Amino acid sequence: MIENPFILEPYKSKELFCDREKECSTILSYLNNGRNVTLISPRRLGKTGLIRRIFDEIYLTGQRFDTIYADISASQSIEDFIKILSAAVAESVYRKNKVTDFLKSLGGIRPLIGIDELTGKPQLTFTFRAEEEKVLTIKALFDCLEKNKKQVILAIDEFQQIREYSGVNMEAVLRSYIQPLRNVRFIFSGSKKHVMTDMFSNARNPFYESTTFVSLEKLDRSIYGSFIQHLFNQYGKEISPNLVQQMIVWSEGYTYYTQALCNEVFLRSGDSVTSEDVKGAKQAILSLNRDRFLELQRLSTRGQWKLLKAIALEGEVQQPTGEYFLKKYGLPSGSSVLKTMKALIEKELVLATPTEQGVTYCVYNIFLKRYLESL
Numbered sequence: 103m104i105e106n107p108f109i110l111e112p113y114k115s116k117e118l119f120c121d122r123e124k125e126c127s128t129i130l131s132y133l134n135n136g137r138n139v140t141l142i143s144p145r146r147l148g149k150t151g152l153i154r155r156i157f158d159e160i161y162l163t164g165q166r167f168d169t170i171y172a173d174i175s176a177s178q179s180i181e182d183f184i185k186i187l188s189a190a191v192a193e194s195v196y197r198k199n200k201v202t203d204f205l206k207s208l209g210g211i212r213p214l215i216g217i218d219e220l221t222g223k224p225q226l227t228f229t230f231r232a233e234e235e236k237v238l239t240i241k242a243l244f245d246c247l248e249k250n251k252k253q254v255i256l257a258i259d260e261f262q263q264i265r266e267y268s269g270v271n272m273e274a275v276l277r278s279y280i281q282p283l284r285n286v287r288f289i290f291s292g293s294k295k296h297v298m299t300d301m302f303s304n305a306r307n308p309f310y311e312s313t314t315f316v317s318l319e320k321l322d323r324s325i326y327g328s329f330i331q332h333l334f335n336q337y338g339k340e341i342s343p344n345l346v347q348q349m350i351v352w353s354e355g356y357t358y359y360t361q362a363l364c365n366e367v368f369l370r371s372g373d374s375v376t377s378e379d380v381k382g383a384k385q386a387i388l389s390l391n392r393d394r395f396l397e398l399q400r401l402s403t404r405g406q407w408k409l410l411k412a413i414a415l416e417g418e419v420q421q422p423t424g425e426y427f428l429k430k431y432g433l434p435s436g437s438s439v440l441k442t443m444k445a446l447i448e449k450e451l452v453l454a455t456p457t458e459q460g461v462t463y464c465v466y467n468i469f470l471k472r473y474l475e476s477l
């Protein structure tokens with residue numbers, strides 16, 4: 103069986119990753135010029151993939167950086183943060199067999215070092231005798247990177263998560279240790295735009311104006327179209343440009359959803375992709391997700407589901423309290439719609455995008471949107 107070239111993971115290789123050339127070189131030039139970067143986009147658009155792509159580019163072109171990636175999305179506390187960061191640092195140090203140097207550089211705090219059985223990656227367990235030891239460990243980790251021979255790029259993915267830790271002003275702690283570093287450059291990446299913007303552009307907060315913003319947009323449709331066409335052809339399948347465009351339109355060129363659709367079409371088609379293959383793939387995706395969507399419906403109030411469906415049918419809503427929208431979908435008063443909308447945004451079912459004309463609301467998950475349209 104031929105391997106499916108439409109990856110459903112953030113990054114595999116440059117060949118299977120579409121474009122992002124400009125973003126990649128812009129971010130690299132910022133880092134090369136001593137700036138730290140804040141990378142923002144809605145979920146599933148390709149932030150993690152882009153970080154991986156940047157790291158791969160550094161590797162491919164032999165640039166002068168060591169790279170470290172830490173995904174802190176699962177962390178709930180400063181202890182979790184230390185665990186994830188130290189494992190990420192150890193992994194990059196491990197590769198060079200300098201574990202003892204690394205442990206030494208942590209000073210008085212001696213972690214137990216082991217291997218995670220599931221992932222095969224290093225795992226460090228710290229026992230803290232006093233609260234101060236926690237922040238000191240973070241400092242020690244950064245100091246260790248400061249002493250690294252090559253410059254280091256540390257990407258902290260889902261950075262907004264640090265706001266969830268209780269009992270510590272993590273932004274102040276990190277900012278104070280990060281500011282003096284000369285040998286380490288940071289990429290702070292996150293999907294919660296309002297939290298990230300507040301962290302980095304609100305004068306009251308420690309990270310205020312300390313980084314350069316890069317926001318990731320959807321891929322250019324014609325570049326994405328050529329990429330899809332090329333991969334089908336290269337892997338032995340004919341497909342018409344028209345069908346490629348149809349797939350992009352249905353999945354709104356939203357990377358995760360477009361990749362998932364292409365992956366499904368690829369696996370169910372023969373040497374030549376037909377419109378029946380595309381139709382079948384769409385149906386398969388919706389029926390695969392049906393249980394999850396029914397569960398979502400069960401967990402929502404009737405009002406929330408009704409509003410969500412109205413947004414799906416409308417595509418994009420700019421004036422959710424306007425008479426036209428309320429009347430068309432039989433919605434209650436504007437104030438109640440606003441309250442419901444807030445709940446839908448918090449549940450990440452609706453994406454609110456600020457534009458010059460005001461805020462635009464749409465259903466976050468494209469497959470859910472297609473499902474709602476089909477009801």
Ligand SMILES: Nc1ncnc2c1ncn2[C@@H]1O[C@H](COP(=O)(O)OP(=O)(O)OP(=O)(O)O)[C@@H](O)[C@H]1O
Nearest residue numbers: 109110111112119120145146147148149150151358
């Ligand atoms: N440039 C690209 N080329 C091909 N596929 C891509 C590209 N960017 C993203 N993808 C696809 O989209 C999916 C989501 O990308 P990724 O996980 O990088 O997004 P993210 O913004 O980090 O999402 P989250 O906020 O949920 O962590 C990937 O699994 C991959 O299938």
Ligand SMILES: [Mg+2]
Nearest residue numbers: 149150151259
């Ligand atoms: Mg990600």
